[in-house]
Amino acid sequence: MINQICEKINARVLAGANQSHREVKGVYICDLLSWVMSHAKKDDVWITVMSHANVVAVASLLDLGCIIVPEDIQMDQDALIKAEEEGIPILSTSMNAYDIAVELNKLGLGK
Amino acid sequence: MDVMQYNFNVEKDDFDRAGEASSNIKKILRQLGIDAAIIRRIAIATYEAEINIVIHSLGGEIDLEVDPSSIKIIARDKGPGIANIELAMQAGYSTASDKVREMGFGAGMGLPNMKKCSDKFEVESELGKGTTISMIMFI
Ligand SMILES: Nc1ncnc2c1ncn2[C@@H]1O[C@H](COP(=O)(O)OP(=O)(O)OP(=O)(O)O)[C@@H](O)[C@H]1O
Numbered sequence: 562m563i564n565q566i567c568e569k570i571n572a573r574v575l576a577g578a579n580q581s582h583r584e585v586k587g588v589y590i591c592d593l594l595s596w597v598m599s600h601a602k603k604d605d606v607w608i609t610v611m612s613h614a615n616v617v618a619v620a621s622l623l624d625l626g627c628i629i630v631p632e633d634i635q636m637d638q639d640a641l642i643k644a645e646e647e648g649i650p651i652l653s654t655s656m657n658a659y660d661i662a663v664e665l666n667k668l669g670l671g672k
Numbered sequence: 673m674d675v676m677q678y679n680f681n682v683e684k685d686d687f688d689r690a691g692e693a694s695s696n697i698k699k700i701l702r703q704l705g706i707d708a709a710i711i712r713r714i715a716i717a718t719y720e721a722e723i724n725i726v727i728h729s730l731g732g733e734i735d736l737e738v739d740p741s742s743i744k745i746i747a748r749d750k751g752p753g754i755a756n757i758e759l760a761m762q763a764g765y766s767t768a769s770d771k772v773r774e775m776g777f778g779a780g781m782g783l784p785n786m787k788k789c790s791d792k793f794e795v796e797s798e799l800g801k802g803t804t805i806s807m808i809m810f811i
Pocket residue numbers: 594595596720724725727728729749751752753754760761765766767768776777778779780781782783784803
């Protein structure tokens with residue numbers, strides 16, 4: 562599933578490459594962490610421009626499926642290390658959040 | 673099952689380790705075989721309490737207590753305390769600095785999230801002394 566997403570949005574895997582067969586279900590887009598905390602669902606793809614390690618903590622606590630960073634935003638090194646430890650895939654693409662969501666919709670996510 | 677108790681230290685401004693206590697608590701509850709939906713609520717509530725200690729307080733600690741019928745989380749800090757608890761509880765109210773807002777904190781949703789995730793929720797606070805948040809989830 563993750564590898565299908567990578568192909569569809571032309572993404573690079575920055576962390577959690579060993580999780581490429583993980584199933585994901587929905588899509589959630591928001592950068593306010595406590596908002597995400599109360600609204601994102603298990604196995605969601607989370608699109609966020611936040612690039613620090615706490616993003617990984619949120620994803621891990623909520624059992625999110627993966628993190629996608631849009632528009633080639635650089636992730637902090639310690640976020641990548643933490644994602645590797647926690648087994649959270651992080652994907653990076655040049656597409657913006659809207660275009661990513663459109664492509665994920667075509668893959669049947671969130672339906 | 674006996675009553676089990678654990679304690680986690682939470683440092684102020686330590687964004688690198690913020691979330692570690694919550695993550696450890698989640699792992700413990702998983703090992704104890706607690707229901708996934710309850711673990712999720714506790715993970716959310718504990719994370720919000722932990723982040724508030726990191727961002728808004730001078731440092732503190734989180735206690736986890738598991739007994740056969742409930743899970744209790746107590747987040748305690750050393751100050752500065754909350755002047756108006758009713759106001760702080762309002763969704764959207766935040767005194768977070770620009771610096772932490774840039775990191776995605778400061779939606780003013782942390783305390784409402786904790787309340788929503790708990791079966792029993794209590795905030796006690798005294799200016800200059802500190803804040804204690806007690807949350808109970810029945811299992
Ligand atoms: N432990 C604490 N010590 C002192 N003040 C606190 C503490 N916890 C919360 N507050 C005060 O209550 C306000 C609301 O807290 P709440 O967690 O709901 O939102 P926030 O932390 O500002 O933003 P968010 O949690 O959405 O990132 C805070 O902005 C702060 O003024």
